[in-house]
């Protein structure tokens with residue numbers, strides 16, 4: 001499923017109207033009817049059916065027009081309906097004005113929230129009296145920036161009322177492109193996205209304000225998003241198949257052997273953080289690798305013997321202390337030369353000169369590499385400038401959490417979170433790497449511009465080691481021959497799904513630990 005920006009939606013909308021001659025009024029009719037049907041479903045789920053009083057909050061744009069169509073259909077379904085215009089309905093134009101006139105002729109009761117020129121008072125408390133739920137048709141994809149008055153006050157009053165809200169297209173106050181929310185922003189139980197889901201509905205904090213997102217077709221011909229060049233998708237089993245040609249689970253042929261499924265080298269873990277390496281290596285095994293080797297500085301390797309019988313230990317020459325700082329990059333590159341993928345970073349620690357060390361390593365390794373955790377911070381220190389990234393022919397996937405992304409991009413964490421899709425995509429294109437920006441609704445961005453927003457996972461996965469597991473999974477998939485975007489998208493989806501399964505098998509998600517995720521793969 002595609003995720004669109006406001007500008008993309010406007011372009012698709014315009015082409016539908018101009019090129020195919022489908023009138024705006026028809027799209028609006030379909031939109032409003034779809035919202036009415038979802039609203040009735042909502043009331044039905046609350047055990048109320050048509051015994052429900054809806055108040056439609058209508059703005060002056062086409063979002064408001066959709067709301068008026070919705071009001072008409074709710075009325076025809078037998079619900080009680082009234083309209084509260086945010087500002088004078090005289091300011092409506094075009095298709096929205098047409099709906100205003102129809103609603104008036106039908107005698108749908110209407111009031112105006114703020115009409116200062118008529119002595120309107122926005123502090124009046126009785127706006128929502130007698131209604132059971134609200135339809136938010138105040139602002140849609142044509143809005144920009146913080147809602148202005150009287151919208152801000154009406155939104156705040158609606159939130160304060162505590163009434164359930166069904167939002168038209170987007171909750172008013174939400175940035176449709178980024179998921180940022182204004183101080184005044186509707187909190188909807190459900191949002192009926194028209195034609196396509198807007199990106200902001202699937203990025204926090206917007207996602208929490210959108211509630212359940214239902215996408216409804218409104219008459220825009222199939223394939224228009226693709227034609228308009230939309231290349232951001234929701235990540236689920238359907239899009240893995242449709243956009244990347246990957247089936248879930250991946251096929252495993254009968255006539256195969258361990259050599260068929262790749263050999264992954266995991267260079268991770270150190271004296272006090274060996275668990276990070278073990279989790280990555282175990283995750284790589286559970287994700288289907290034929291062989292997994294765990295690289296360790298030679299002096300540290302003996303102490304790790306026997307931890308996991310399926311994992312091979314690979315001792316890499318050091319100077320006797322068992323520390324990564326003593327392992328020459330060329331030695332580790334040599335160890336990786338027989339592998340189909342390298343995972344580097346989790347629990348490795350930091351040391352003086354580690355940035356140059358990592359760059360030298362990455363430039364020597366011919367296999368695809370997954371870079372995570374400490375190795376990302378090494379890069380942030382050494383390679384922040386454009387062009388300073390290691391020059392590699394094989395794919396590189398990086399898996400930063402927001403803190404690591406902030407360091408990589410030279411931003412603060414809030415700046416990083418403001419437009420996660422835009423940032424991940426920009427970073428991927430600039431440095432030629434595939435970016436997995438972790439956090440709720442993880443973003444996967446490819447240097448070619450394609451991006452996916454994940455749908456799986458839960459807050460129980462906010463636990464130490466969950467990222468190490470993800471690194472191992474994606475590394476494993478790279479070793480099995482998936483390309484960087486395929487491995488990253490598939491791995492992120494699977495990791496979240498395993499987390500969801502593991503959480504569901506426990507009394508509460510909070511007790512989930514990283515090993516549970518690995519075992520649930």
Ligand SMILES: NC(=O)C1=CN([C@@H]2O[C@H](COP(=O)(O)OP(=O)(O)OC[C@H]3O[C@@H](n4cnc5c(N)ncnc54)[C@H](O)[C@@H]3O)[C@@H](O)[C@H]2O)[C@H](O)CC1
Nearest residue numbers: 013027028061062063139140141142143144146147148169
């Ligand atoms: N996509 C489609 O094919 C269809 C979309 N529909 C609906 O139309 C809206 C978008 O409508 P538009 O008229 O462009 O904008 P809005 O309704 O969102 O209204 C914006 C309105 O408000 C003013 N404004 C802008 N910014 C602010 C602000 N910060 N505060 C207050 N007011 C603001 C602006 O001047 C406009 O007048 C889309 O979401 C769908 O719901 C169609 O009906 C069906 C086809």
Ligand SMILES: [K+]
Nearest residue numbers: 136139170172
């Ligand atoms: K809205």
